[in-house]
């Protein structure tokens with residue numbers, strides 16, 4: 001693969017119980033992985049052997065047992081910065097992404113946490129900037145309400161500006177530690193920010209020297225207009241969720257098209273939709289895993305949300321009837337897409353309302369779920385990659401660890417055979433994996449100008 005060719009990127013979006021809400025109930029599914037350091041280390045080490053770009057931990061700031069049948073993996077889990085520090089110690093090359101929500105934090109705190117992780121990992125840390133998917137988080141942070149989208153993004157934008165300045169506040173050679181002269185720090189290479197904005201007043205400098213990568217890769221996962229704009233302005237990786245190649249292409253070109261407006265080039269931003277791969281040695285084997293997990297879902301088969309989303313009223317009495325011609329003809333755009341994907345997942349056109357409900361329930365959070373052999377799933381990844389709907393995928397195994405093992409064993413070699421995915425890392429930092437050079441320090445740049 002030459003340097004000028006695009007390279008596929010792969011990362012793991014960790015759901016310790018699996019992305020499928022019932023993945024943990026399979027006899028072979030791990031239920032307690034979130035609290036098992038040995039399990040977490042093993043997962044990260046496997047990914048590194050497979051040359052994945054990164055291991056990613058999301059985060060939420062509220063919880064409820066009501067989530068247990070929908071999103072058990074996000075209901076309770078360990079805090080991401082602590083976990084990433086641990087994973088850094090048991091790996092050597094893989095990129096490590098921790099999520100920090102700007103709405104409920106201070107930039108100085110996040111600058112310290114992220115810079116510390118970058119030093120501890122030898123330049124492998126990145127920050128996933130979120131403004132918060134849970135309105136209920138407000139109640140855990142002495143507030144009555146979650147701010148609206150505009151305020152959250154105004155705050156996030158200034159927040160990111162402050163953090164990235166703090167990372168630069170000590171130049172690379174700011175600690176000469178000269179035993180002869182006694183000069184430990186060179187004050188001329190340490191910069192105050194004097195930042196005074198709409199939300200923050202931060203003097204600086206940070207109390208940690210410049211991170212190994214200079215600037216950590218920034219990851220962003222907003223889908224609103226403000227989210228897309230901030231992503232195009234500052235992010236190096238954009239997470240997204242699309243269920244059709246056409247929607248993927250729309251999002252991809254919407255982001256890449258915004259980059260010149262921010263003085264950036266197309267290859268500075270890597271776009272990563274989520275993918276839930278149910279992989280088998282044959283497509284039949286994969287479908288069997290899919291069917292077994294669906295049958296383990298704890299659900300009362302309430303069809304109201306599905307009916308609302310597809311624009312057609314479905315009757316609970318008809319759960320085991322095949323979708324009629326009339327239903328198929330009357331559904332809206334989303335409904336047609338869901339039916340097509342559910343048909344594919346089941347390997348036949350004639351699917352029942354129950355089968356559509358299963359596919360909907362598992363994918364309603366947005367990510368594409370595909371069922372097939374290693375070759376079939378690798379072909380789909382290639383199609384999205386070549387068709388510029390993605391630069392790679394945020395892989396969300398349906399259950400752990402088997403769902404990940406099957407992907408690594410059956411899909412990754414196919415992608416390598418196609419010549420689109422690396423067999424070796426070309427560097428040791430996360431920026432290296434993303435093909436990004438180490439940026440100049442902004443304070444030095446001004447002085448050099």
Ligand SMILES: Cc1cc2nc3c(=O)[nH]c(=O)nc-3n(C[C@H](O)[C@H](O)[C@H](O)COP(=O)(O)O)c2cc1C
Pocket residue numbers: 057058059060099101129130131132133134149220221222223224225226227228239240241274394
């Ligand atoms: C792949 C992916 C991962 C996300 N991870 C998180 C997360 O860990 N925590 C969170 O609060 N929001 C998460 N989000 C939600 C967004 O980052 C964002 O906070 C939310 O969607 C609101 O922004 P928006 O209105 O621009 O979409 C994620 C979204 C995607 C697509």
